[in-house]
Amino acid sequence: MHSWRVLILPWLDQRAIYERYRLDEPWDGPNNRELHDLIVSAYACPSHPEQGHATTYAAVVGPGTAWGGSGPMTLGDIEDGPGGTIVLVEVSGPSIHWMEPGDLRFDRMSFTINGSAEPPGVSSNHPGGANMLLGDGSVRFIKDGIEPADLRALLTVAGGEDVGEF
Numbered sequence: 457m458h459s460w461r462v463l464i465l466p467w468l469d470q471r472a473i474y475e476r477y478r479l480d481e482p483w484d485g486p487n488n489r490e491l492h493d494l495i496v497s498a499y500a501c502p503s504h505p506e507q508g509h510a511t512t513y514a515a516v517v518g519p520g521t522a523w524g525g526s527g528p529m530t531l532g533d534i535e536d537g538p539g540g541t542i543v544l545v546e547v548s549g550p551s552i553h554w555m556e557p558g559d560l561r562f563d564r565m566s567f568t569i570n571g572s573a574e575p576p577g578v579s580s581n582h583p584g585g586a587n588m589l590l591g592d593g594s595v596r597f598i599k600d601g602i603e604p605a606d607l608r609a610l611l612t613v614a615g616g617e618d619v620g621e622f
Contacts, residue, residue, distance in 0.1 A: 459483060459555055459557040460523075461511060461554050462474070462477055462554075462555055468496070468498045470496055473491060473494060473496065477555075483555050483556060484556075488555065491555065492553070492555070495508065499512070499513060501548075503582055509554060510551045511552050511553070512546055512547055513544050513546060513589075514552060514558075514560045515543065515544055515545075515559040515560070516560045516561075517560070518562030519562070520613065520614065521562050521611055521612060522534065522541060522542075522591060529613070531591060531592075533613065536617070538593075539591065540590070540619070541591045541611075541612070541613050542588045542589070542611050543591050544588065544589035545560065545578045545586065545588050545589075546578060546579065546580045546588065547560065547578065548580050548581050560576060560578075564576075565577045566578075567604035567607045568600070568607070569598060569600045569602060569607070578598075578607070584600055585597050585599040596622070602622060606619040
């Protein structure tokens with residue numbers, strides 16, 4: 457298995473790294489381990505104190521999310537609308553190497569922002585909230601005070617919930 461972060465490298469002006477990465481071996485296989493020490497600055501929020509190999513962006517994976525695991529999803533598959541569905545979130549807590557196919561699991565995450573570290577959830581080094589990428593390509597800063605039920609609803613693609621302004 458490989459990370460979505462590896463697969464989008466060519467669109468981040470990182471084609472040279474992508475071409476060295478071997479999709480025919482595990483992400484931490486012998487060849488790919490040689491890329492381990494490379495830093496891709498696009499994968500770390502500028503306000504994060506540790507600008508190393510860990511990413512500060514994660515997908516929320518699991519049934520009902522944009523990363524449901526049942527195959528590719530198109531914008532038309534997002535019944536709640538791309539502008540009302542979160543596809544990537546900011547995470548400052550768990551250390552995930554940018555090449556690692558590790559993300560947040562919907563069934564094991566906290567639905568508060570900048571809450572307790574366990575279970576892990578959306579978090580940042582920004583006071584008051586965290587950045588999130590929506591299905592329409594826009595980035596929104598969502599405040600810590602969002603209701604957990606609303607955050608949960610924004611992470612699903614076909615719940616039909618009306619969360620209003622967020």
